[in-house]
Amino acid sequence: MGNNGHGGTRDPGRGRQDGSGTGIRAITEDDIPGWDRALAVGFLRPHAGEATEYRRLGFEPGRSLGAYDGERCVGTFRSFDAELTVPGGATVLADAITSVTVSSTHRRRGLLRAMMTRDLAAAHERGNPVAILIAAEYNIYGRYGFGPATSTHGWNIDLLRAGGLRKDLPAVPGGRIDFATMAEVRKVGPEFHERWRRTQPGAITRTEVGWRVRTGDVKAPGPEWQEPFVALHRDATGTVTGLVAYKVDDNWDGSYPDCTLTVLDLQALDGPTAVGLWRFVLSVDWVRKVVVENLAPDDPLPLLLNDPRAATPYADNSDFTWLRVLDVEAAFAARSCGGPGRIVLDVTDPLGYADGRWAVEAADDGTCRCTATTDEPDLALGVGALGTLYLGGESVARLAAAALVTELRPGAAARADLLLRTPARPWNPDGF
Incomplete structure (x- = not known):
């Protein structure tokens, strides 16, 4: 896995020093007991009991990362590929991120950022158009380009x-x-x-x-x-x-x-x-x-x-799946649109994957395509807002009213809503 200019990753089999002496590396099966213990501690559940054999069932080489301070695992991270249904009934292969923890003793050392940027770089290299996760806390994952994309309603x-x-x-x-x-x-x-x-x-x-x-x-x-x-x-x-x-x-x-x-x-x-x-x-x-x-x-x-x-x-109604776009062209080509039209988006992405100006166009039959362009933009937004809009769970006009999208041409938000609308709101009933 090369350094794509998006977070400074190294070979997944080697430790990565984050500047504080803590190494980030892909774990082996032999590492699972200590990694499992760190996961339980990170989720404040050391009483949950040892789950090594359960962790082995889902283990994929190279997809589970650990942050190590010497021999002790102090941070955990895992991802796997999951098919995600998009508007229109097609699917994309998403990088599904889970088991993310950093021990309380090692917070504020850049461990989460090191693991996240490494995984996103690998997902982009594999060709995953998007990454998804379920956020335990609202204010963490926006900094890595994720936006809330589905919600629950009991x-x-x-x-x-x-x-x-x-x-x-x-x-x-x-x-x-x-x-x-x-x-x-x-x-x-x-x-x-x-x-x-x-x-x-x-x-x-x-x-x-x-x-x-x-x-x-x-x-x-x-x-x-x-x-x-x-x-x-x-x-x-x-x-x-x-x-x-x-x-x-x-x-x-x-x-x-x-x-x-x-x-x-x-x-x-x-x-x-x-x-x-x-x-x-x-x-x-x-x-x-x-x-x-x-x-x-x-x-x-x-x-x-x-x-x-x-x-x-129900009391626990909330946002649920968060989504991050890694390949704008592939992601939008997979989904269908609500009606014909064209909208140009100016997307800001600090990690670079979605950064740029993109023309989203739809034919009369709803077929969607997305291409890089130099045309003047209609809307400006961050990559997190792009993730929120991708599955059709939120309106452009509402995000514009919340100052999460900037309308650069009058009426552009309304036109974008007609283009991106879906007959059914997105829903994911499954935690991961």
């Missing part, structure tokens, strides 16, 4: 007030719902998810290890796993068209049931399937409240209820 539903789903909603002819064992979920879940994620901008691949964790076949560090209820929706041909996973607490008010059902995962290939799954969830005996922790921000769930006011926003 709901609390009071079933007595909701009055169930409307009777006029469509149903799947011959559809049925059945509970599934964890073994069945491991068998049919991955194939179904592959079909579903291609319909949802912002969704990413689920790994084989991830499926084993969510079905209890592998123990991941953290809270003790408990088997959820999982139900599959099939159409008249027997094809799986939807999945819901949930848990139910066992609360009673004296002799009266007062249980809360929490939806952990719900995906449907079409509206009628979603209606069938929601009708099932909202009719479980003993349940008085349904909590949906993470749903697409534009999901119509409240409007399906007889009384939409019975659905109130």
